[in-house]
Amino acid sequence: xxxxxxPAKVYMVLFFSFLYVPIAVLIAFSFNESKSRSVFTGxxxxxxxxxxxxxxxxxxxxxxxxxxxxxxxxxxxLGTLASIGINSMNRASRTLVVNISYLPVINxxxxxxxxxxLLFVVANGFLGGKLFGMTTLLISHITFNVPYVIFxxxxxxxxxxxxxxxxxxxxxxxxxxxxxxxxxxxxxxAVLSSFLICLTYSIDDFIISYFTSGTVQTLSIAIxxxxxKKVSPEINALSTIMFVVILAIVLVSNAHDSxxxxxxxxxxxxx
Numbered sequence: 001x002x003x004x005x006x007p008a009k010v011y012m013v014l015f016f017s018f019l020y021v022p023i024a025v026l027i028a029f030s031f032n033e034s035k036s037r038s039v040f041t042g043x044x045x046x047x048x049x050x051x052x053x054x055x056x057x058x059x060x061x062x063x064x065x066x067x068x069x070x071x072x073x074x075x076x077x078l079g080t081l082a083s084i085g086i087n088s089m090n091r092a093s094r095t096l097v098v099n100i101s102y103l104p105v106i107n108x109x110x111x112x113x114x115x116x117x118l119l120f121v122v123a124n125g126f127l128g129g130k131l132f133g134m135t136t137l138l139i140s141h142i143t144f145n146v147p148y149v150i151f152x153x154x155x156x157x158x159x160x161x162x163x164x165x166x167x168x169x170x171x172x173x174x175x176x177x178x179x180x181x182x183x184x185x186x187x188x189x190a191v192l193s194s195f196l197i198c199l200t201y202s203i204d205d206f207i208i209s210y211f212t213s214g215t216v217q218t219l220s221i222a223i224x225x226x227x228x229k230k231v232s233p234e235i236n237a238l239s240t241i242m243f244v245v246i247l248a249i250v251l252v253s254n255a256h257d258s259x260x261x262x263x264x265x266x267x268x269x270x271x
Contacts, residue, residue: 026236026239026240028040030239031043031044031047032044032236033046050237051237051238057232060217060221061219063216064202065203067141067202068199068202069199070138071138072195072198072199075142075145075146076149078149079145079150080191082146082150083149083157086101086150087154098150101146104143104144104147105148105151109207110207112143112207112208113207113208113209113210113211114211116143116211120212132212132215134216136214137209137214137216137218140208141208144208149194152193152197153190156186165179165183168181203219204220206220219238
């Protein structure tokens with residue numbers, strides 16, 4: 001294996017320091033005895049204990065998780081079905097639809113948030129003022145998540161050998177069975193990664209949620225409301241817990257993929 005040059009090593013250290021030193025500082029200050037954000041005065045777990053007694057933060061976290069999981073599941077299903085439909089189009093139609101689907105991704109979030117808010121305001125007038133809240137929040141999160149699913153699943157579908165699906169039909173499967181037994185297992189890694197991406201974007205989103213949530217508070221909105229005064233160290237504790245959970249999910253997922261790849265290599269070597 002070729003050794004890294006000194007400049008390359010320096011670059012890697014600076015790069016990862018830029019990414020992870022702020023997170024390390026946040027984790028350290030989640031154990032800080034005082035509320036100071038500049039001086040570490042002593043170790044304590046009080047902020048973690050206080051976190052689980054703070055109804056406002058827990059309520060906002062519950063809303064964020066509920067919206068994130070619901071919107072991610074729905075967006076993953078809709079995006080996967082849309083990808084299959086787009087993949088079956090002719091080249092000109094597929095290119096047109098893919099470019100249209102890409103617009104929400106490159107569109108600034110502020111424009112998406114305002115446009116969705118205006119749409120919901122109009123719809124709210126027809127529905128007697130009962131629309132804003134969890135419903136609009138869920139719809140908006142599904143809206144910005146679906147394109148990410150499409151762009152994750154589409155490449156996997158293009159890589160797939162179409163003759164596998166046709167062979168399944170020739171061997172007696174109906175279209176539904178052929179999809180579940182042949183197509184879905186082939187694209188499942190992309191589907192799962194799409195779900196995780198949607199989950200991350202949904203929990204992380206602030207701008208679109210701010211314009212479409214009505215009186216409902218997600219975690220990002222709750223944190224924003226605190227910045228007008230002072231962010232509680234409880235948020236540091238919550239951020240630390242979320243970082244550890246997400247890191248654990250990533251590590252488990254990578255370990256699973258690594259074991260799967262090694263198993264395939266051993267099977268290939270045995271053949």
